[in-house]
Amino acid sequence: MAFGKGCHLHLIDGSAFIFRAYHALPPLTRKSDGLPVGAVAGFCNMLWKYIEDAKGADAPTHAAVIFDKGSHTFRNDMYDKYKANRDEMPQDLRPQMPLTREATKAFNIACEELAGYEADDIIATLARQAREAGGRVTIIxxxxxxxxxxGGGVEMFDAMKNRAIGVEEVEAKFGVGPDRVIDVQALAGDSVDNIPGAPGIGVKTAALLINEYGDLETLLERAGEIKQPKRRESLVENADQIRLSKQLVTLDPQTPITFTLDDLEIREPLVETLLEFLNQMEFRTLTRRVAEKFNTEPPPAIEVTASTDAATPAKDVPPITPENYVCIRDAETLTQWLDQARARGWVAVDTETTSLDEMQADLVGVSLCIEAGQAAYIPLGHSTGEGDLFGGSERAEGQMDFDAALALLKPVLEDASILKIGQNMKYDFKIFARNGIRVAPIDDTMLMSYAMFSGLHNHGMDALSDRYLNHQPLPIKELIGSGKSQITFDKVAIDTATRYAAEDADITLRLWQQFKPRLHREQVTTVYETLERPMVPVLADMEMAGVKVDAQVLSRMSNAFAQKLAGLEDEIAQIAGTPFNVGSPKQLGEILFDQMGVEGGKKGKTGAYGTGADVLEDVTTLEDVNPQAAKLAARVLDWRQISKLKSTYTDALQTHVNPDTGRVHTSYSIAGANTGRLASTDPNLQNIPVRSEEGRRIREAFVAGPGMKVVSLDYSQIELRILAHVADLPEMKQAFKEGQDIHAMTASEMFDVPLDQMTPDIRRQAKAINFGVIYGISGFGLARNLRIPRAEAQGFIDRYFERFPGIRQYMDDTVGFAKEHKFVQTLFGRKIHTPEITAKGPAAGFAKRAAINAPIQGAAADIIRRAMIRMPAAIGGLPATMLLQVHDELIFEVEEGAVDDLITVARATMEGAAEPVVKLSVPLVVDAGQGASWAEAH
DNA sequence: AACTTCACG
DNA sequence: GACGTACGTGAAGTTC
Structure with a gap:
């Protein structure tokens, strides 16, 4: 068919596909020879998805993938610095470029490139030709x-966001129509492509000017009329540079292409060629999928030479097929399965329960998997239907006796020669522990993923399965529903439950087979084995122990808060002249800024006024200008504080007291925070108030049992000490060695004030700077924190860098490392990936600061993890229990007589936790406190 | 479900 | 006056 009216041309930006694929996927290599193929794999998946998605009503009649050819184009001849600051192509991407062309051809899609021109120019040329022929164009x-x-029959499509980009979207981005985009780009320039543009003028200003003067030439001719001196000078002085910039950004619609639109007509893939290519690349899943789509057998998989590693995946990993899963209903079958586990030396295990709260959950079933595809489910606590009016439902038929099954499982689960593999093992560990089984030894695929891929993605099973097995597990929602009508797992029919539960064990085993050898390749085996995996039993025991909370104390506080809130609400209504929901930032903003006339209200992206504490604090200073508003803001601040304490703490904590134990059992996520820190949930016991006097009283409700004391030990300034060590700051190290006040020392160095003349205010500023450095300081941030002018804050920072030159070096080195490797590392080898480090725009700033902070925060997290892992053995002989961790603090419950001994032993463990792996050049110091409650101990 | 606010290190 | 900014979390409440 000749291209003409009614035809629809799709033009795919090949380079964009490749780079997106490269950055979205972890570095994948071909099994047989180690050839890097991650980008090709992603590229093929995207192409396949594109083909599948492009079918249907608005299907293209013609399509092509357009690539760049070489790096030298006619633009380099016009301007030698064009794209000069581009990083070199990553080592492992280069060999993949020709493969992406091959892939395109294998899919039987036209594949075009032209020396001396960019893909964008070819796209422009084809788009022009297509329009002239009367057809439509979509640029992917x-x-x-x-x-x-x-415009005019050409639109773009963002495949990532699944969103069309038409004239409106372009206008939203550039502030002008597509026909004036090049004018705006010429003025604004582009740091990524090294387009100079007009200095000091960005997209916003450029659009403003173009809209005012009509077009770029008119603007340049009449530049002298511009009132703002900076803009005027920038335009007048750089007119030539701006005209050059326009030439650089203008795409060439007349490239000398040697093919015609008719050559791009859509062709069906040649199934054999395509499968052959995919098989050569060893993309098993995609090969299988494509084969399925065309109802044909996939070619035999390429033989991979056997590795010595026990956990090398089987050559032919069978597809995940729930129909093949076994339901174990008798002792004989169970024994057979357990014998297989003994013979193999490993077994993947998963538990199904009635609740996500491990302390309340009852065991409903256990699934096992010994080899990919061979999985079984042992139903143990399923009941029939919804039960009768009296709530009693009967035990479902066809289940083994609960105790008999556990008696068979126990010796295997506790057998030192059989590895138990799980996903988020802490959960299953606790379930089994509450049924009298201490599972060991273990591997945990969630923690393996965390050790290897922290910062890249989540580590939940659904995400891992999707990403590494290309399989979407059966959603639990389909079994138990969601929301109000949700049922517990014991009510699920056993057949359905088998498919779901066995699949989880199957997936876990497959992930483990893939991850286990990879830990070595990613060089995080030690991290996994010494910092992640051993946390499982330690945290499980802490969580099961729980902390004693006096609900009566909390209840009394709640009542007192309720009264206070009611009073404040009356007062606030009176000042406002009308009652409103004080808890609604929207209503508050309208009253404060619209009705009461406070000026300077700033609306956020949703159009609501910001009413955060810092904003309200500013309003309270308006006593002279707007006394009513000042008073209102002050009362709202009071209300907010009390309301927060009541709802988040005194009310909520009471509901978390476990009825069986009378204690509060938090849950720590090991793989939650990117940096290696733990996170505490349900409830979060890592953010119990302490900074305000009023809030601190909540800690009085955290008490010790009779004859016991609460003991708290915390690292003093651990992050600054780590900074002093890694950035090699001699003055700071010396100060720590001498046990000096570090903030006072910093202040003295920076402001030339002798220590004996130090004032609290100067020390406070130095303290803020010390913290700022850890966070990847910026003038803006410090200025806001200290509420001083930005220039002054910048002055402080400059001076700080002068006095402690190691800091600058550390920051530059860390960011440089992150850019090169796409991750940063702690002293203990923990990797934190920083994929955003090469982003442009504001994301780059975030990524930089996160990269600077991560090794410091992460090393501190590593150190306290090491202390926690050693703690059970260290305090083993003492009547003491480790209960809580709050990032740099450990809280224990100890018999009164053993408090001093506990402090001695635990302190030594914490202070020596970095050793012997890392010998810090600063001492670690631990402060201790004790008392009847956490409030007294802290 | 997204956004805002605020509690902690 | 190109952009928007301290780092890392979780929970509750309101709004859409």
């Missing part, structure tokens, strides 16, 4: 440089 890309082509 989100690149802003292509937006100038939009």
């Amino acid at each position: 890309s989100s690149d802003k440089d292509l937006m100038q082509l939009v």
Whole structure:
């Protein structure tokens, strides 16, 4: 068919596909020879998805993937610095470039490139030709440089966001229509492509000017009329540079291509060629999928030479097929399965229960998997239907006796020669522990993923299965529903439950087979084995122990807060002249800024006024200008504080007291925080108030049992000490060695004030700077924190860098490392990936600061983890229990007579926790406190 | 479900 | 006056 009216041309920006694929996926290599193929794999998946998605009503009649060829184009001849600051292509991406062309051809899609021109120019040329022939064009890309082509039958499509980009979207981005986009780009320039533009003028200003003067030439001619001196000078002085910039950003619609639109007609994939290519690449899943789609057998998989590693995946991993799962209903079958586990030396295990709260959950069933595809489910606590009016439902038929099954499982689960593999093992560990079984030894795929991929993605099973097995597990929602009508797992029919539960064990085993050898390749085996995996039993025991909370104390506080809130609400209504919901920032903002006339209200992206504490605090200072508003803001601040304490703490904590134990059992996520820190949930016991006097009293409700004391030990300034060590700051190290006040020392160095003349205010500023450095300081941030002018804050920072030159070095080195490797590392080898480090725009700033902070925060997290892992053995002989961790603090419950001994032993464990792996050049110091409650101990 | 606010280190 | 900014979390409440 000749291209003409009614035809629809799709132009895919090939380079964009490749780079997106490269950055979205972890570095994947071909099993047989180690060839890097991650980007090719992603590229093929995207292409396949594109083909599948492009079918249907608005299907293209013609399509092509357009690539860049070489790096030298006619633009380099116009301007030698064009794209000069681009990083070199990553080592492992280069060999993949030709493969992406091959892939395109294998899919039987036209594949075009042209020396001396960019893909964008070819796209422009084809788009022009297609329009002239009366057809429509869709460009599959989100690149802003292509937006100038939009309009008149040409639109773009962002495949990532699944969103069309038409004239409106272009206008939203550039503030002008597509026909003026190049004018705006010429003025604004582009740091990524090294387009100079007009210094000091960005997209916003450029759009403003173009809209005022009509077009770029008119603007340049009449630049002298511009009132703002900076803009005027920038335009007048750089007119030539701006005209050059326009030439650089303008796409060439007349590239000398040697093919025609007719050559791009859609063709069906040649199934054999395509399967052959995919098989050569060893993309098993995609090969299988494509084969399935065309109802044909996939070619035999390429033989991979056997590795010595026990956990190398089987050569032919069978597909995940729930129909093949076994339901174990008798002792004989169970024994057979357990014998297989003994013979193999490992077994994947998963538990099903009635609740997500491990302390309340009853065991409903156990699933096992010994080899990919071979999984079984042992139903143990299923009941029939909904039960009768009296709530009693009967035990379902066809289940083994609960105790008999556990008696068979116990010796295997506790057998030192059989590895138990789980996903989020802490959960199953606790369930079994509450049934008298201490599971050991273990491996945990969630923690393996965390050790290897922290910062790249989550580590939940659904995400891992999707990403590494290309399989979407049966959602639990389909079994138990959601919301109000949700049922517990014991009510699920055993057949359905078998498919779901056995699949989880199957997936876990497959993930483990993939991850286990990879831990070595990613060089995080030690991290996994010494910092992640051993946390499971330690945390499980802490969580099961729980902390004693006096609900009566909390209840009394709640009542007192309720009264206070009611009083404040009356007062607030009176000042406002009308009652309103004080808890609604929206209503508060309208009253404060619209009705009461406070000026300077700033609306956020949702159009609501910001009413955060800092904003309200500013309003309270308006006593002279707007006394009513000042008073209102002050009362709202009081209300907010009390309301927070009541709802989040005194009310909520009471509901978390376990009826069986009378204690509060938090849950720590080991793989939650990117940096290696733990996170505490349900309830969060890592953010119990302490900074305000009023809030601190909540800690009085955290008490010790009779004859016991609460003991708290916390690292003093651990992050600053780590900073002093890693950044090699001699003055700071010396100060720590001498046990000096570190903030006072910093202040003295920075402001030339002798220590004996130090004032609290100067020390406070130095303290803020010390913390700022850990967070990846910026003038803006410090200025806001200290409420001083930005220039002054910048002055402080400059001076700090002068006095402690190691800091600057550390920051530059860390960011440089992150850019090169896409991750940063702690002293203990923990990797934190920083994929955003090469982002442009504001994301780059975030990524930089996060990269600077991560090794410090992460090392502190590593150290306290090491202390916690050693703690049970260290305090083993003492009547003491470790209960809580709050990032740099450990809380124990100890018999009164053993308090001093506990402090001695625990302190030594914490202070020596970095050794012997890391010998810090600063001492670690631990402060201790004790008392009847956490409030007294802290 | 997204956004805002605020509690902690 | 290109952009928007301290790092890392979780929970509760309101709004859509």
